[in-house]
Amino acid sequence: MRRPDPAAGLTPVPTALSAVNSALTSIPTAALLLWDEHDGPHRAAACPPDEILQRALATLAADAADLLTGPDAEYLTPCDSAPCNRYLLRHGRRHWCSTRCGDRVRAARAYARRAQSKSR
Numbered sequence: 001m002r003r004p005d006p007a008a009g010l011t012p013v014p015t016a017l018s019a020v021n022s023a024l025t026s027i028p029t030a031a032l033l034l035w036d037e038h039d040g041p042h043r044a045a046a047c048p049p050d051e052i053l054q055r056a057l058a059t060l061a062a063d064a065a066d067l068l069t070g071p072d073a074e075y076l077t078p079c080d081s082a083p084c085n086r087y088l089l090r091h092g093r094r095h096w097c098s099t100r101c102g103d104r105v106r107a108a109r110a111y112a113r114r115a116q117s118k119s120r
C-alpha cells in the first residue's frame with residue numbers, strides 16, 4: 001500500500017535533492033566496531049575533527065530521508081500559517097510549526113474580528 005505523500009503536488013528542487021544525496025554519500029555513517037580494555041567490544045562513529053561538519057550534514061540528511069520515507073511521513077504536513085513554508089509532524093490538534101506561527105494566526109483572527117465589528 002502506498003503511503004500518503006506529504007509533498008503531494010510538489011516537485012523537489014533538483015539542487016536540494018542533489019544536496020541531500022551528496023550529504024548522504026559523502027560520509028559513511030555506519031558505526032565502527034571498536035575494542036578496548038575498558039569498554040570491550042562496542043560500536044562508535046569515528047569522527048575526525050575535520051569531518052565534524054560533514055558528519056553533521058550527513059546525519060541531518062539521513063534523518064530527513066528517514067522522515068520522508070518512514071512511518072511518520074503520514075503525519076508530515078505544511079504549517080497552516082501563511083506565508084510560513086515549514087512542515088511539522090501533525091499530532092492531535094497541532095496546526096502550526098511554532099508558537100510564533102500560532103500567535104501570528106491568532107493575532108490575524110483577532111484583528112479580523114475587530115475590523116469586522118467596527119464595520120457593523
Ligand SMILES: [Zn+2]
Nearest residue numbers: 079084097101
Ligand atoms: Zn509555521
